[in-house]
Amino acid sequence: MKKILSFLCLCLLCISCVDEIQRPIASGTPEENNSENLLIANLPVHIDSTNYLIHPVGQIEVRERGYFGSSSGSSGSTSVGDEIYGNFTNLRFQELNSEEFTGLTDQDVRILSVEFLREIFDNTGKQLLLYKIVDIDTNADGKLNSNDHTALYISGINGSDLRKISPADQVLQEYNVLQAMNRLYFRSTEDRNANDRFDPGGKPYYFYVDLASEALKVTEYFPLENRKK
Numbered sequence: 001m002k003k004i005l006s007f008l009c010l011c012l013l014c015i016s017c018v019d020e021i022q023r024p025i026a027s028g029t030p031e032e033n034n035s036e037n038l039l040i041a042n043l044p045v046h047i048d049s050t051n052y053l054i055h056p057v058g059q060i061e062v063r064e065r066g067y068f069g070s071s072s073g074s075s076g077s078t079s080v081g082d083e084i085y086g087n088f089t090n091l092r093f094q095e096l097n098s099e100e101f102t103g104l105t106d107q108d109v110r111i112l113s114v115e116f117l118r119e120i121f122d123n124t125g126k127q128l129l130l131y132k133i134v135d136i137d138t139n140a141d142g143k144l145n146s147n148d149h150t151a152l153y154i155s156g157i158n159g160s161d162l163r164k165i166s167p168a169d170q171v172l173q174e175y176n177v178l179q180a181m182n183r184l185y186f187r188s189t190e191d192r193n194a195n196d197r198f199d200p201g202g203k204p205y206y207f208y209v210d211l212a213s214e215a216l217k218v219t220e221y222f223p224l225e226n227r228k229k
Helices: 002-022 118-124
Strands: 035-041 052-063 068-070 077-080 083-088 090-095 110-116 128-134 151-156 170-178 183-190 204-210 218-221
Touching (some): 052 083, 090 110, 151 170
Antiparallel strands (some): 052 068, 052 090, 077 083, 083 110, 128 151, 183 204, 204 218
């Protein structure tokens, strides 16, 4: 009888051990798993031929246990030639040999890329930056990210005179800088399904911006129609 009881106790102990092994182990108590987003600036980027440093600013997630992870505005950035890619909440500009900083915007946005328009600088001497920015929660999920509409913005080399040049109610499809004309061309379409994608049958729209002019006026043109000015 004692042997039977000992055997049963051993079986129960083994089952308990297996259960402990298979049961998911929490990484910490609820208090330890609390987190907050911390703004952080990346090291500055200097674009050749300009007098400004660009400091990308984003967010990282900081948890009480010391874990650092990306947030909806991750500060990670990649600089390739005249372009900076990432997911920033802002950019800070600093003139060379100065300790002062100016911000690009005070709005809640996600900056996906910034590009120095080298061809326009070579032709006209103007120093312009072109941005791809998410500024509206178009899919109404409570977050600003790459699933929302991307808009085109333009500014001076120090972030001054930032302006939106693509229509807010349309989906940006493609754009191109045409050096021969000193123009930025872009195409957009109606977003009939609010899905930030090309919808079959959606009307296309065509625009250009004269980058050599001070006004930087957005002009709609009609390559699919025979129109006379």
